[in-house]
Amino acid sequence: MNLHPKIRPLWQRALAIPALTLLMAYKALRLPRWILPRAIRSIATHWDYSMFWMLIRSGVTRAYIDQPCEFKQPDSYEPKVLVAPEYQLSTDQIRQFNKDGFLGPFDAFSREEMADFRVEMLAAENTKSKTYDFCTPRDRHFEMPRLWDHMTSPAITERLAQLLGPDLLCWRSQLFYKGPHSPAIQFHQASTFMVEDYLDPAIFPSDLSEIFQLTVWVAVDDATPENGCMQFVPGTHDSIRTITFGGEEGFYGAQFSLDFDRDAHDIVTLPVKAGQFIIFAERCIHGSPPNTTDGHRLAFNIRAIPTNIPVYTDKEKYRSVYNGGKYYLKNWGVSVLRGEDHHQLSRSVDPRELHKDFARELPKAA
Ligand SMILES: O=C(O)CCC(=O)C(=O)O
Numbered sequence: 001m002n003l004h005p006k007i008r009p010l011w012q013r014a015l016a017i018p019a020l021t022l023l024m025a026y027k028a029l030r031l032p033r034w035i036l037p038r039a040i041r042s043i044a045t046h047w048d049y050s051m052f053w054m055l056i057r058s059g060v061t062r063a064y065i066d067q068p069c070e071f072k073q074p075d076s077y078e079p080k081v082l083v084a085p086e087y088q089l090s091t092d093q094i095r096q097f098n099k100d101g102f103l104g105p106f107d108a109f110s111r112e113e114m115a116d117f118r119v120e121m122l123a124a125e126n127t128k129s130k131t132y133d134f135c136t137p138r139d140r141h142f143e144m145p146r147l148w149d150h151m152t153s154p155a156i157t158e159r160l161a162q163l164l165g166p167d168l169l170c171w172r173s174q175l176f177y178k179g180p181h182s183p184a185i186q187f188h189q190a191s192t193f194m195v196e197d198y199l200d201p202a203i204f205p206s207d208l209s210e211i212f213q214l215t216v217w218v219a220v221d222d223a224t225p226e227n228g229c230m231q232f233v234p235g236t237h238d239s240i241r242t243i244t245f246g247g248e249e250g251f252y253g254a255q256f257s258l259d260f261d262r263d264a265h266d267i268v269t270l271p272v273k274a275g276q277f278i279i280f281a282e283r284c285i286h287g288s289p290p291n292t293t294d295g296h297r298l299a300f301n302i303r304a305i306p307t308n309i310p311v312y313t314d315k316e317k318y319r320s321v322y323n324g325g326k327y328y329l330k331n332w333g334v335s336v337l338r339g340e341d342h343h344q345l346s347r348s349v350d351p352r353e354l355h356k357d358f359a360r361e362l363p364k365a366a
């Protein structure tokens with residue numbers, strides 16, 4: 001299944017309802033899964049009953065945006081590691097982060113560094129990824145040494161470590177080219193990133209009620225309310241919401257609206273200067289309004305997890321609804337952002353080794 005959240009024609013929905021009901025009963029009766037085709041087996045394994053039930057009772061017009069889970073406040077707001085004084089977070093900041101679901105902005109890079117990186121980002125925009133062999137903004141750190149250098153800057157990793165622990169992996173990155181006069185990225189949230197193909201989670205935390213993955217979002221251009229800076233709905237990392245299919249186009253062609261009470265929540269608009277970053281739990285509702293200016297709003301993100309969380313396990317490929325295309329995972333791997341990967345639960349790639357290989361492949365200057 002591919003959760004393309006457009007309202008399906010009535011006949012398709014009429015067929016889907018009995019099929020989903022049957023599969024839910026199949027799961028409840030614990031009938032053998034190995035005889036099911038791969039995609040159906042994934043659904044029977046990874047969807048919980050509330051996911052089936054939401055689709056069935058809404059006539060296939062509503063679904064959980066990702067694997068449902070609820071957040072439990074931690075027992076302590078002490079930092080998980082002690083870091084150099086210039087990067088230290090206070091317990092008040094950590095408490096605030098757990099209350100709101102996001103923190104920042106923090107300084108990481110100079111304006112000049114971001115101006116240089118901007119040129120590199122724009123040059124890469126319409127080029128094929130060496131990892132996936134099609135044009136995609138994902139995981140370009142495998143081939144862009146400067147991106148990986150920025151991602152592993154202590155200004156970022158030392159702050160992440162205080163929230164997530166000492167040993168950290170990046171399992172995905174993304175470049176954001178929010179072009180002149182481009183649409184909003186609708187409010188969204190994610191837990192285990194099942195949202196991608198709605199078949200399998202990407203990450204497999206042992207406790208869904210913890211914050212198990214963090215996103216770092218780095219502004220390459222100044223991000224302003226006019227060019228579509230980030231917006232957050234504080235406190236909404238408490239639970240995963242549903243989406244109603246249809247509605248306004250945005251978010252890479254997807255059509256949906258996230259179900260939450262817009263009147264009951266404050267929406268925080270967070271302007272960020274080039275070279276600054278924000279840390280947030282992807283499960284906190286966030287998005288960005290349209291870019292109404294004539295310029296770009298460039299940014300990149302890092303998706304970080306502790307090393308005790310497996311990623312993709314035996315998956316060969318996934319299909320992303322939001323960054324079109326099939327992503328074959330044979331060249332993909334998690335990469336150590338900080339500390340060491342003692343667990344070795346996922347395929348891993350050292351971007352610096354890849355960069356050396358790519359540099360050797362480049363034709364020698366005459
Ligand atoms: O760049 C944006 O506007 C959205 C970023 C986002 O959703 C993310 O980094 O998870």
Ligand SMILES: [Fe+2]
Nearest residue numbers: 188189282286
């Ligand atoms: Fe996001």
